[in-house]
Amino acid sequence: xxxxxxxxxxxxxxVALVGCTSxxxxxxxxxxxxxxxxxxxxxxxxxxxxxxxxxxxxKTNWINDFRKGNRxxxxxxxxxxxxxxxxxxxxxxxxKRFEMALINTGRVEMxxxxxxxxQVRTEREEQQYYASEKxxxxxxxxxxxxxxxxxxxxxVVDQIEGKATRTYYVSAELINIETSRKVWVGEHSIKKLxxxxxxxx
Amino acid sequence: MVKRFWFLLLLPLLIFSGCYSSLPIGPAQSxxxxxxxxxxxxxxxxLEKAYQKGEGELLYNxxxxxxxxxxxxxxxxxxxxxxxxxxxxxxxxxxITENISSYLVSDNTKAYQxxxxxxxxxxxxxxxxxxxxxxxxxxxxxxxRLVEKxxxxxxxxxxxxxxxxxxxxxxNLPQLESIKFSHSAFGSYLSMIINRSLGYYxxxxxxxxxxxxxxxxxxxxxxxxxxxxxxxxxLVVDRGSKRVNFVAFSGxxxxxxxxxxxxxxxxxxxxxxxxxxxxxxxxxxxxxxILFSDGSLIFLEPIESIGLIARDTFKLRLGAITTKxxxxxxxxxxxxxxxxxxxxxxxxxxxxxxxxxxxxxxxFNEASEQADLRMSHFFPDQVWVGGVTMKEGTYDAKVIYKDxxxxxxxxxxxxxxxxxxxxxxLFESFYPR
Numbered sequence: 233x234x235x236x237x238x239x240x241x242x243x244x245x246x247v248a249l250v251g252c253t254s255x256x257x258x259x260x261x262x263x264x265x266x267x268x269x270x271x272x273x274x275x276x277x278x279x280x281x282x283x284x285x286x287x288x289x290x291k292t293n294w295i296n297d298f299r300k301g302n303r304x305x306x307x308x309x310x311x312x313x314x315x316x317x318x319x320x321x322x323x324x325x326x327x328k329r330f331e332m333a334l335i336n337t338g339r340v341e342m343x344x345x346x347x348x349x350x351q352v353r354t355e356r357e358e359q360q361y362y363a364s365e366k367x368x369x370x371x372x373x374x375x376x377x378x379x380x381x382x383x384x385x386x387x388v389v390d391q392i393e394g395k396a397t398r399t400y401y402v403s404a405e406l407i408n409i410e411t412s413r414k415v416w417v418g419e420h421s422i423k424k425l426x427x428x429x430x431x432x433x
Numbered sequence: 434m435v436k437r438f439w440f441l442l443l444l445p446l447l448i449f450s451g452c453y454s455s456l457p458i459g460p461a462q463s464x465x466x467x468x469x470x471x472x473x474x475x476x477x478x479x480l481e482k483a484y485q486k487g488e489g490e491l492l493y494n495x496x497x498x499x500x501x502x503x504x505x506x507x508x509x510x511x512x513x514x515x516x517x518x519x520x521x522x523x524x525x526x527x528x529i530t531e532n533i534s535s536y537l538v539s540d541n542t543k544a545y546q547x548x549x550x551x552x553x554x555x556x557x558x559x560x561x562x563x564x565x566x567x568x569x570x571x572x573x574x575x576x577x578r579l580v581e582k583x584x585x586x587x588x589x590x591x592x593x594x595x596x597x598x599x600x601x602x603x604x605n606l607p608q609l610e611s612i613k614f615s616h617s618a619f620g621s622y623l624s625m626i627i628n629r630s631l632g633y634y635x636x637x638x639x640x641x642x643x644x645x646x647x648x649x650x651x652x653x654x655x656x657x658x659x660x661x662x663x664x665x666x667x668l669v670v671d672r673g674s675k676r677v678n679f680v681a682f683s684g685x686x687x688x689x690x691x692x693x694x695x696x697x698x699x700x701x702x703x704x705x706x707x708x709x710x711x712x713x714x715x716x717x718x719x720x721x722x723i724l725f726s727d728g729s730l731i732f733l734e735p736i737e738s739i740g741l742i743a744r745d746t747f748k749l750r751l752g753a754i755t756t757k758x759x760x761x762x763x764x765x766x767x768x769x770x771x772x773x774x775x776x777x778x779x780x781x782x783x784x785x786x787x788x789x790x791x792x793x794x795x796x797f798n799e800a801s802e803q804a805d806l807r808m809s810h811f812f813p814d815q816v817w818v819g820g821v822t823m824k825e826g827t828y829d830a831k832v833i834y835k836d837x838x839x840x841x842x843x844x845x846x847x848x849x850x851x852x853x854x855x856x857x858x859l860f861e862s863f864y865p866r
Binding site for chain 2: 389
């Protein structure tokens with residue numbers, strides 16, 4: 233009899249434990265926490281790269297030089313950051329971070345990215361027909377950019393079975409649109425060692 | 434007489450064990466062969482449980498990925514092929530328990546890791562998926578990944594061959610047959626034309642040279658001449674005209690079949706060696722021409738035999754499979770012999786169980802020793818390419834597949850083929866015979 237009760241109790245504990253087990257678990261992490269799961273490009277890499285590149289671009293005197301010569305803040309447009317790597321990387325995040333950092337200096341003006349400009353122009357054109365005369369945005373008043381930001385992400389992989397080094401080279405440059413002169417060129421690289429065991433349980 | 438007795442006993446088992454791991458994929462294959470790719474896709478999708486049970490998640494995704502591509506379901510194809518690539522990467526780490534059981538039972542107890550050629554061509558199909566979605570940059574990402582894999586395989590093959598040769602030298606055995614494959618001419622061809630379309634001319638020139646290099650250094654894998662149209666691919670075209678390229682696939686890549694040998698070392702005991710062999714008749718397509726609505730005609734030329742590359746890259750793997758199969762078969766036959774000795778012992782320690790155990794061990798030996806025939810079912814056999822300079826505009830085209838007698842085997846009609854200023858202008862056709 234005692235044995236039977238003990239068995240039922242044991243079964244209940246097992247059932248309770250199984251009931252508590254879930255195949256899905258989610259926990260919030262600090263966005264600054266470094267966590268590498270696959271070895272691929274991730275948020276930590278974006279943070280490292282943009283921080284280094286933005287610092288590098290702000291250290292050079294291109295903003296002051298422009299302000300001295302033109303008595304106004306330079307206007308920058310974000311061009312394309314090309315993905316020349318072997319991973320599907322959303323390079324728009326790098327461009328956006330760059331844009332934010334430049335705007336936050338309070339010494340640079342930004343205009344709509346090349347990709348979004350058409351959308352803004354369409355909206356403005358449509359306002360001429362559908363918005364009231366008073367509220368419609370005027371045509372031909374766009375702020376012309378002085379500089380364009382361009383860049384690229386490249387990867388170099390050296391690998392043997394189970395082991396690889398993956399190096400990301402992220403380069404960016406600011407080009408004076410009128411003169412095609414490069415006023416700043418920066419590059420930051422990240423090297424990772426990725427190892428995978430041949431056998432596991 | 435005794436031999437016959439054992440065969441008679443094992444005959445029913447042989448018949449049934451043949452059906453053991455077969456996937457009921459027949460209807461999907463016949464839909465595929467008749468060009469109903471979406472129907473084939475739907476059928477394979479309905480077999481998810483059967484795949485998981487027998488062939489595994491990797492083959493399920495590889496089959497769906499290729500069929501979705503042929504059926505123009507490009508987003509779905511990307512999803513399945515991405516999953517396949519991830520699984521191949523994860524399956525590099527082999528389970529120790531699965532490995533042990535593969536030495537005791539058969540290679541079918543291990544998760545299927547994918548053949549090298551499947552790992553390579555899934556990136557090529559991914560690149561073509563992105564081309565169809567007009568995302569040239571993403572297509573190039575896939576082709577860069579292909580180059581990385583080719584380099585990794587080259588290192589792997591060199592390592593295996595040099596290791597194997599040093600063992601063989603010690604044992605006075607012949608040297609291992611080298612692997613001819615180092616890089617895909619078709620992969621380089623795609624890189625060349627996509628880079629050219631995006632205006633990356635330096636990269637395009639590099640891959641143009643890589644196509645030539647592939648033909649030159651791997652002549653046994655490329656038993657045809659370099660496509661004549663290649664020479665015109667990087668020439669400057671007139672304003673208002675564009676270079677337009679075509680890729681056609683024909684046939685189906687080889688499949689694995691089981692080849693069984695039995696070596697009798699006593700009247701009632703034998704070693705069964707069951708090995709996979711790649712078989713498949715090459716495509717019956719002998720020429721492909723494209724007739725445009727403006728009356729112009731171009732011929733496509735072969736650039737790659739996926740079948741030959743599959744066979745070449747399978748060679749080293751087959752060597753390892755053979756060694757393992759021999760060890761395992763010896764172990765199993767030894768087990769049978771040990772039980773026989775114990776049964777025939779004067780003190781007969783096994784008693785009545787002896788003959789039953791002996792029979793069971795023989796049945797296990799025969800039934801469990803099966804070659805691992807798992808492989809994707811829908812990769813093509815041969816790749817054809819061609820290029821022509823055309824005025825921007827919209828055309829209709831007929832892709833005509835002919836056999837060696839010049840008889841038309843199939844016509845694939847491409848409606849509203851748009852040659853545009855900023856497009857990739859790369860079009861595809863497929864005939865699975």
